[in-house]
Every structure is written in structure tokens, then in C-alpha cells.
Amino acid sequence: MRVIQVGLLSVFLIGLYVVALFLPHAMDGPQSIMNVFGPVAIEQRNVFMITVWVSLFLLVTVGSVFLYAIFRFRAKPGQDFHVPEQTHGSAKVEIALIVVSCLLLLVIAIPNAKALFFVSEVPAERKKDAIKVEAIGHQWWWEFKYTDLGITTANELHIPVGVPIDVQVKSVDVIHAFWVPNLAGKIDATPGQVNTMWLQADKPGTYNGHCTEYCGDSHANMRFFAIADKKEDFEKWVANAKADAVKPSSIEEINGQGVFMRGCNSCHTIAGSGAAGMVGPNLSHFAARTTFGAGIFKKSDDKDNALLAKWIRYPKEMKPGNKMNLDQVNMVVSDKEVKDLIAYLNSLK
Amino acid sequence: MATHTDVVSTHAPLPPVAEPGMLGPRPTATHGVWSWLTTIDHKRIGILYGVSALIFIVFGGIEALLMRVQLAVPNNHFLIGDAFNQMFTMHATTMIFLGVMPLTAAFFNYVVPLMIGARDVAFPRLNAFSFWVFLAGGVFLNMGWLTGTAPNGAWVGYPPITSVQYNPTHNSDLWAIGLILLGIASLAASLNFFTTIVNLRAPGLTLMRMPVFVWMTIVTNVLLLLAFPPITIALIQLFFDRNFGANFFNPTNGGMPIMWEHWFWVFGHPEVYILILPPMGIVSEILPTFSRKPLFGYPLIVFSGAFIGFMGFAVWSHHMFTTGMGVVAVLAFSITTSIIAVPTGVKIFNWIGTLWGGNLRMETPMLYALAFIAMFSIGGFSGIMHSAAASDFQQHDTYFIVAHFHYVLIGGSITGLLGGLSYWYPKITGRILNEKLGKAAFWTFFLAFNATFYPMHIIGLNGMPRRIYTYNTGLGFEDWNMFISISAFVLALSFLMFFINMFWSAKYGKVAGNDPWDARTLEWSISSPPPVYNFAATPTVTHLDDFWHKKQTGQPIGEWDGQLIHMPLQSYYPLISGAGLFTFGLGMLFIRDNWQISTVVAAGGFLMLLFSIYGWAMEGPGAEYLDPRKETGAYN
Numbered sequence: 001m002r003v004i005q006v007g008l009l010s011v012f013l014i015g016l017y018v019v020a021l022f023l024p025h026a027m028d029g030p031q032s033i034m035n036v037f038g039p040v041a042i043e044q045r046n047v048f049m050i051t052v053w054v055s056l057f058l059l060v061t062v063g064s065v066f067l068y069a070i071f072r073f074r075a076k077p078g079q080d081f082h083v084p085e086q087t088h089g090s091a092k093v094e095i096a097l098i099v100v101s102c103l104l105l106l107v108i109a110i111p112n113a114k115a116l117f118f119v120s121e122v123p124a125e126r127k128k129d130a131i132k133v134e135a136i137g138h139q140w141w142w143e144f145k146y147t148d149l150g151i152t153t154a155n156e157l158h159i160p161v162g163v164p165i166d167v168q169v170k171s172v173d174v175i176h177a178f179w180v181p182n183l184a185g186k187i188d189a190t191p192g193q194v195n196t197m198w199l200q201a202d203k204p205g206t207y208n209g210h211c212t213e214y215c216g217d218s219h220a221n222m223r224f225f226a227i228a229d230k231k232e233d234f235e236k237w238v239a240n241a242k243a244d245a246v247k248p249s250s251i252e253e254i255n256g257q258g259v260f261m262r263g264c265n266s267c268h269t270i271a272g273s274g275a276a277g278m279v280g281p282n283l284s285h286f287a288a289r290t291t292f293g294a295g296i297f298k299k300s301d302d303k304d305n306a307l308l309a310k311w312i313r314y315p316k317e318m319k320p321g322n323k324m325n326l327d328q329v330n331m332v333v334s335d336k337e338v339k340d341l342i343a344y345l346n347s348l349k
Numbered sequence: 350m351a352t353h354t355d356v357v358s359t360h361a362p363l364p365p366v367a368e369p370g371m372l373g374p375r376p377t378a379t380h381g382v383w384s385w386l387t388t389i390d391h392k393r394i395g396i397l398y399g400v401s402a403l404i405f406i407v408f409g410g411i412e413a414l415l416m417r418v419q420l421a422v423p424n425n426h427f428l429i430g431d432a433f434n435q436m437f438t439m440h441a442t443t444m445i446f447l448g449v450m451p452l453t454a455a456f457f458n459y460v461v462p463l464m465i466g467a468r469d470v471a472f473p474r475l476n477a478f479s480f481w482v483f484l485a486g487g488v489f490l491n492m493g494w495l496t497g498t499a500p501n502g503a504w505v506g507y508p509p510i511t512s513v514q515y516n517p518t519h520n521s522d523l524w525a526i527g528l529i530l531l532g533i534a535s536l537a538a539s540l541n542f543f544t545t546i547v548n549l550r551a552p553g554l555t556l557m558r559m560p561v562f563v564w565m566t567i568v569t570n571v572l573l574l575l576a577f578p579p580i581t582i583a584l585i586q587l588f589f590d591r592n593f594g595a596n597f598f599n600p601t602n603g604g605m606p607i608m609w610e611h612w613f614w615v616f617g618h619p620e621v622y623i624l625i626l627p628p629m630g631i632v633s634e635i636l637p638t639f640s641r642k643p644l645f646g647y648p649l650i651v652f653s654g655a656f657i658g659f660m661g662f663a664v665w666s667h668h669m670f671t672t673g674m675g676v677v678a679v680l681a682f683s684i685t686t687s688i689i690a691v692p693t694g695v696k697i698f699n700w701i702g703t704l705w706g707g708n709l710r711m712e713t714p715m716l717y718a719l720a721f722i723a724m725f726s727i728g729g730f731s732g733i734m735h736s737a738a739a740s741d742f743q744q745h746d747t748y749f750i751v752a753h754f755h756y757v758l759i760g761g762s763i764t765g766l767l768g769g770l771s772y773w774y775p776k777i778t779g780r781i782l783n784e785k786l787g788k789a790a791f792w793t794f795f796l797a798f799n800a801t802f803y804p805m806h807i808i809g810l811n812g813m814p815r816r817i818y819t820y821n822t823g824l825g826f827e828d829w830n831m832f833i834s835i836s837a838f839v840l841a842l843s844f845l846m847f848f849i850n851m852f853w854s855a856k857y858g859k860v861a862g863n864d865p866w867d868a869r870t871l872e873w874s875i876s877s878p879p880p881v882y883n884f885a886a887t888p889t890v891t892h893l894d895d896f897w898h899k900k901q902t903g904q905p906i907g908e909w910d911g912q913l914i915h916m917p918l919q920s921y922y923p924l925i926s927g928a929g930l931f932t933f934g935l936g937m938l939f940i941r942d943n944w945q946i947s948t949v950v951a952a953g954g955f956l957m958l959l960f961s962i963y964g965w966a967m968e969g970p971g972a973e974y975l976d977p978r979k980e981t982g983a984y985n
Binding site for chain 1: 649726807815
């Protein structure tokens with residue numbers, strides 16, 4: 001009976017470990033810290049794997065001695081009151097174990113120290129190539145400023161492949177944390193303080209980002225993307241992003257701009273249109289983004305613009321605590337006006 | 350129990366007339382509600398702590414289950430935004446401050462005086478005061494549920510998210526005042542236990558003959574004494590920021606949010622050891638008893654515990670690796686953190702050494718102790734992983750961390766405490782927990798615990814941040830989250846089984862006798878439950894595990910000398926002063942809404958406190974003289 005219990009238990013526990021470590025794709029999710037695409041994250045994963053192997057070594061050695069002791073020394077039936085030899089300890093064993101533990105820690109400590117210096121700052125020889133980006137946390141979205149390129153955008157960080165990005169992380173309200181798990185570990189965005197980190201993508205692609213410091217109602221909805229482009233694609237993106245917004249052409253778009261200027265402009269900027277609000281995301285190239293609402297809604301899921309319309313009409317339902325508030329700027333919009341507004345926004349390539 | 354003798358010494362003083370307090374005669378109730386409200390008996394206070402802690406653990410458990418319902422499926426709408434945030438804030442605050450801490454305090458209270466052969470703690474009324482203030486703090490923290498504004502700034506409460514600008518209702522005021530009250534309770538208790546252990550040990554019970562649980566108690570209470578002042582200061586600063594515009598943590602006026610993080614973790618990390626050291630002590634009592642062998646490497650276990658406590662103050666910034674402290678600071682804290690693995694490892698090796706060559710009896714307390722070693726080790730391994738700061742930048746604030754600290758706090762602390770409950774339950778109630786139901790509860794707990802928290806490692810490595818109320822499909826989170834939520838309900842079932850067992854066995858359990866486990870320490874030498882005065886004859890200690898030694902060598906345990914036993918009297922004042930502090934807090938809570946009424950209420954509370962302090966001082970400890978031949982159990 002006992003043997004069955006313990007057997008089942010061991011199978012269960014070993015099963016969990018096997019799933020965790022060896023099941024293919026168990027940890028290959030799109031946001032995984034194990035399945036990584038940049039030098040910083042690779043370095044961090046390598047250190048992590050060292051800690052995993054050291055821990056596994058300890059688990060197996062200490063664990064088997066532990067299990068052996070439990071089985072070997074359990075009271076035999078009828079011997080419940082047998083009193084074994086009253087030993088008090090062994091200095092030799094203790095010292096040996098302490099020394100071994102310290103050595104094992106060194107196995108971790110040295111690569112950890114090396115990696116720590118590497119991941120904290122763009123390596124000196126590559127500094128001149130690095131692109132400087134300010135990542136500014138807001139409740140609940142990210143603003144990205146390319147200080148040298150003169151670009152301001154939101155929630156989608158375009159970067160060229162193979163180029164180190166020197167990220168200055170700030171916040172305008174509460175503490176957030178900037179994190180793109182596939183590319184690099186996180187750093188806090190603390191108001192009144194500038195923190196730095198760097199990342200680099202070795203492969204083109206869209207990498208998930210998430211705020212990882214609890215920041216209020218919609219912390220769960222504070223998502224973003226790092227989009228790594230090939231060099232020429234990135235340059236095209238830069239050229240477009242630097243330019244002023246497209247002027248409205250159709251009658252709907254012109255009407256839409258009119259609606260925008262009735263209140264949206266007090267929080268949002270559209271470069272070249274006169275709208276210069278600084279509270280909300282910069283919408284100059286809204287149509288060039290693939291998502292809206294701080295990365296919660298994919299435009300590919302919203303071909304008929306129903307979600308976007310709902311977002312404009314009922315922002316708080318779409319995202320708890322949403323600071324976008326039409327009442328605050330005394331905006332009343334009709335269905336037609338929302339349609340015009342969407343047409344205008346979607347023209348902002 | 351001491352042998353009864355028919356001869357009462359002629360030197361026995363006669364009971365004097367009860368001294369009156371400021372409220373007329375002192376309370377004398379031995380039965381019913383008033384006997385509990387006015388008690389100063391460490392055993393009763395221990396039970397009060399234990400029962401309140403278990404009730405709060407049920408609260409915290411319900412909060413956890415509600416969160417698990419929300420997280421079971423992606424994009425769920427069961428509990429979103431602020432409601433979810435209140436839930437996780439209160440889950441953590443409740444489990445740490447109102448669950449595990451008071452449950453350890455229950456054992457300090459009940460067991461430590463018995464283990465050191467004392468008749469009570471050094472300051473019995475202060476002990477009652479600690480409990481009532483703790484209860485006031487617990488009620489305060491939970492009051493917000495009534496208005497839907499429970500604390501919502503996470504248990505770490507980092508401003509500015511807890512500042513009045515981003516948190517304009519009373520959520521964080523409740524949190525700050527509640528925690529300040531709990532801090533007062535803990536500080537009073539820590540002084541009390543420190544004094545008790547230093548001064549009230551039985552003759553011959555030298556420091557290095559103390560049971561390890563007593564050692565861990567003294568280390569824990571030193572940690573409490575040193576860790577609570579920083580958090581109390583920080584909470585008062587936060588309260589001043591919120592209510593009087595003080596700007597300690599307000600970056601727009603030159604305050605520094607990072608300062609709070611340092612204050613908080615200078616407290617917060619020792620706090621983690623405050624939660625784990627007592628269960629380590631409990632396990633160090635259970636293992637020798639059920640192995641029938643002395644603890645392997647007793648001095649090393651003791652010094653490791655003390656060293657862990659000391660190092661607790663040298664590692665706080667490992668909670669802050671991502672705050673931009675600079676590489677050198679991060680590396681330094683990374684190294685100090687990894688050093689803690691050594692004394693912790695030493696403890697685990699020595700526990701295994703205790704098993705080695707023993708005669709192990711697999712009764713329920715032993716199962717919990719063994720599970721403690723296994724689960725705490727796994728939590729320790731992920732701890733080693735976090736100590737490597739370079740990779741911690743990735744794991745920080747993900748479910749990997751959630752998995753880690755639940756392994757040390759449930760797999761460690763709670764497992765140890767449940768073991769302690771099973772172990773000392775016969776001493777407390779006089780009956781043994783039903784073994785069948787106990788084992789069933791244990792195995793359910795053990796399996797469900799691993800099923801709940803192990804997968805969190807996986808979703809953590811898959812990049813699921815903590816403290817999020819929703820997540821999207823396609824990230825590799827949804828299957829495991831469903832699995833975790835189902836397991837969490839099974840885990841809750843195991844607690845239910847444990848509680849049912851406690852109720853059932855209190856009435857129908859096997860009668861325990863003095864020493865049901867053939868144990869090693871002094872508390873088992875007296876009746877179960879022990880009499881009010883604990884020891885009719887103060888024991889004289891000559892060895893480590895003295896009771897075991899006496900049993901093995903056939904030596905008698907001390908005999909009553911015929912003197913009537915002097916015990917202090919009950920008192921109303923601890924309760925009144927607790928109520929006074931509660932009222933004072935209540936007044937302060939509304940200070941920025943209506944300062945006139947608030948000031949009146951706060952002043953009323955302060956006067957109650959002042960009145961009870963004077964009453965307390967003037968009534969004195971009092972004295973009654975008990976005859977062991979006429980007394981029975983401590984509580985009825």
C-alpha cells in the first residue's frame with residue numbers, strides 16, 4: 001500500500017519535471033524567456049541554465065539520499081519502540097558539505113558576474129552603433145522616443161535587426177517595468193529616475209512585451225511589441241515615421257479630422273495637423289501600427305473596425321481604468337462621427 | 350505531572366484579597382466569553398492566535414480561489430481590474446500578516462513557555478495586548494471589503510501607486526493603519542518572547558540545551574524587533590504623504606519612490622525569514638521525535654538559523670535587482686543572497702542526518718515534516734536560481750517567482766505549521782488527530798500543492814507576468830492555468846479535511862495522555878492540556894532533550910514541593926488598550942475627509958489607550974495562589 005502511494009507520488013513529481021524540462025515546446029511560447037532571439041536574453045538564459053543544472057544536481061543527490069534515508073530507516077512493523085543509537089552529528093561530514101556547497105555557488109557566481117556586466121550596458125565597442133530609445137511608461141501604455149531620430153511613437157517599438165538598442169526607461173506616473181522576454185530581461189520605469197538597459201534582436205519578427213511592475217487597474221493590459229525589421233525595412237519605417245501625418249483627403253477623413261480636433265487633440269498628437277496633446281499616445285502614424293489599445297487589440301482581428309469604434313465610444317469598458325475619457329473633454333460623438341473618425345485614423349499611414 | 354502529595358507546606362502564603370483595578374474588581378471568569386477576553390494565560394492566548402490565524406487563512410484562501418476562477422481561462426470577465434487587484438493585495442497581506450505570522454505566534458505562545466519550563470511568558474498582560482492589537486489590525490485590513498475599497502496597492506505597496514494621487518479612496522489608508530497596528534502587536538510580542546526566553550528558562554536549561562524551536566523563536570523575535578521599525582516608519586511616511594501632503598515618496602515634489610522600496614525590503618526580507626524560521630524550528634522538533642534520535646548537528650542547526658536571520662538584513666535588495674541600482678550593488682546583493690544557500694543547505698543536510706540511522710515512525714506530523722524538507726528544498730533551488738541576478742532580470746515579477754515563494758511559504762511555512770498543529774494538537778486538546786483522516790488530508794495537500802504551484806514555474810518561464818488579471822490566448826498559458834485552478838480547489842479541499850479533522854478529533858479523537866509521541870522536550874512531561882500553571886514543580890534540566898534523557902535513564906521528573914503556586918491575575922486593560930488603538934486608527938482613517946470628527950474619534954481612542962495604560966500600571970500583575978491538587982485543565 002505504502003509502496004504504491006510513494007510510487008504514484010514519485011511518478012507524479014518526476015512527470016512534472018519531465019514536462020517542464022524535456023517536453024518539446026513546453027516553454028516555447030511567444031513570450032518565453034527560454035526561446036530567445038537576442039544576445040542579452042541568450043546570455044541570461046545561459047546563466048539560468050547553469051543554475052538549473054546546479055539545482056538539478058543538488059536535487060538528484062540530496063533527494064536520493066533523503067528518499068533512501070526514509071525507506072532504509074523506517075520503523076519495521078512491531079519495532080515502533082526500538083531506540084536507535086543516539087548519535088549527535090559529525091564535524092567531518094558537516095565541513096565537507098559546507099565546502100561543497102560553497103564551491104557549487106562559485107560555479108554560478110562567476111558566470112553570473114560576467115553576464116551581469118554584459119547585460120547591463122551596451123558593450124563599449126558597439127556603443128557608437130547603438131540606437132537610443134527612451135521608453136516612457138504611462139498608465140497603461142508605452143511611449144517610445146527615438147531621441148536621435150526625432151521620432152515619437154507608442155506601444156510598437158521598431159528596431160533594426162542586429163543593432164544594439166540603448167533603452168532609457170522612464171515613467172511619468174507610477175512604477176512600471178519594461179520587458180521584452182524574447183530579447184532581454186526587464187528594468188523598472190520609476191518616476192523621477194532614468195534606468196538603462198539594452199537589447200538587440202538577431203532575427204526579424206514581432207516580439208511580445210509586457211509591463212511587469214504592478215501599476216494599477218490595467219496592469220494586465222499594458223502590453224507592447226518590439227518589432228525587429230530588416231535594415232532596409234527599418235529605414236523605410238524611420239522615413240515614414242519622421243514625416244508629418246498624411247493630410248486627410250476624402251470627405252469622411254476631413255470630417256473625421258474635424259471630430260478629432262473637438263477634443264481628442266487635447267491629449268493626442270498628430271504631427272502636422274495642429275493636434276499636439278501630450279497625455280495620450282502619439283497617433284501621427286496610427287494606421288501604420290498593427291495593434292491599438294496598448295497592444296490588447298490586433299487590427300487583424302478588427303477588419304470591420306467594430307472594436308475600434310467600441311474603443312472610442314466606451315473606452316473604460318474595453319480597458320479598466322482607461323484614462324481616455326470623452327466626457328472629460330466634453331465630447332459627444334454620434335455613430336457617424338465615430339465612423340468619420342475611424343476613417344481619418346485609418347488614413348494616418 | 351508532578352506527583353500529588355498530601356502535605357501542604359506550612360510556608361505556603363495565604364491567598365490575599367484580590368487587588369482592585371481602576372474598573373472595580375479584576376476579572377476572575379474561568380469560563381465563557383469573559384474568561385477569553387480577559388485572559389493572560391499564554392496557552393489561551395496561543396489558542397486565540399491560532400484560531401484567528403486559521404480563520405484569516407480561510408479568508409486568504411477564498412481570495413486565492415476567486416483569483417484562480419478569473420485566471421482559469423484567457424480573457425475572462427469574472428473579476429477584472431481593481432477588484433482583482435484588491436484580491437491579490439489582500440490575499441498576500443492576509444496570508445503573510447494574518448495567517449502565517451499569527452500561526453507562528455500561536456506556537457510561540459503555546460509551546461515556548463512549556464518547552465522552557467516556565468509558568469507563563471515574562472509579561473502576560475503585554476502578551477494579551479499583542480493579541481488584541483493584532484486582531485484590531487486584522488479587522489482594519491479587512492474592513493475595506495465592506496465598502497469595496499480593500500487595499501489594492503499589492504502587498505509591497507510601492508508608491509506612487511499607493512499615493513493619494515493614484516489611489517484617492519481609503520484603500521491604502523486602511524492598509525497603512527492596519528499594518529502599523531500589526532507592527533505594534535509584533536513589536537510588543539517580540540520583546541515579550543525575547544525576555545521570556547532569556548529570563549524564564551528552567552534551572553539547567555542553558556542556551557545550548559534549548560530545543561531548536563525555542564532557538565528559532567528567539568531568532569525570529571530579534572528579526573521582528575529589528576525589521577518592524579523600518580516598515581512602521583515607512584508606513585507613517587506613506588500615511589503622511591497621503592493625508593498631510595508630506596512628499597516623502599512623491600517624485601513630482603522631489604520625493605523618491607525608490608526610498609520606499611528600500612524601506613519596505615529592509616523589512617520585507619527579514620519578514621520572509623520571520624515566516625520560515627519558526628516552521629524550521631517545528632520541523633527540528635518533529636524529526637528527532639519521530640526518528641527517535643537527537644537532532645543531527647544541533648549546534649550547526651542553531652547557528653545556521655541565527656546566521657540566516659543575520660543575513661536576512663544583508664540581502665533585501667535582491668527584491669530590487671531591476672530597479673536600476675547599478676551593476677555593483679546588484680552583484681553584491683546577488684552574492685550575499687547566494688551565501689544564504691549555505692546555512693539553509695546545512696539545515697537540510699542535518700535534517701537528513703537526523704533521519705539517518707533512526708527508527709522512523711510515519712505518523713502525520715512526521716509526514717508534514719518530511720514534506721517540508723522536500724518542498725522547501727525545491728523552493729530553495731528556485732531561490733538559488735533567483736540569486737543569479739543576471740538571469741533574475743528575466744524571472745523577476747513572473748509566475749516563476751510566484752511558484753518560488755509559494756514553494757517556500759506553503760511548501761515550507763504552511764507545511765511546517767500544519768505539521769506543528771498535528772504534533773501539538775494532542776497537547777493542546779488532550780486528544781490525537783484522527784490518523785486516517787490526517788493522512789488523507791496530508792496526501793491530498795501534498796499532491797494538490799505540487800499540482801497547483803509546480804506548473805507556475807512553467808508558465809513563468811513562458812513569460813506570464815504576476816499580478817495580471819487577464820492574459821491572451823496563444824501564449825502557452827491557458828492549459829496550465831486551467832490545470833492550476835482545478836488543483837487549487839483540490840488544495841482547498843485538503844485544508845477543509847484538516848479543519849474537519851480538528852473539529853472531529855476535539856470531541857472523538859483518541860485520548861492523548863501526557864506524551865503520545867514518546868517525545869523529547871519538557872512540554873510532554875505534563876498533562877494534556879496542561880494545567881494553568883504548567884509545571885507544578887519547575888523542572889531541573891541536565892541535558893539536551895532532557896525529558897527524553899530522563900525517560901531513558903529512568904530518572905524522576907521533579908516533585909511538587911507543596912508550596913501553593915503564584916499566578917498573575919486576569920485583566921481588562923489589554924483588551925481596552927487594543928480597542929483604544931483600533932479607535933485611534935479609525936479616527937485617523939478619515940482625517941482628510943472630515944478632520945473635526947476624525948480628531949474627536951482619534952482623541953477618544955487615544956484617551957482609552959491612556960486610561961488603560963494607567964489602569965494597567967496601577968493594578969499591577971496581581972496574584973492568586975493555586976493548589977495543584979484542586980486544579981484541572983487550563984481552559985474549559
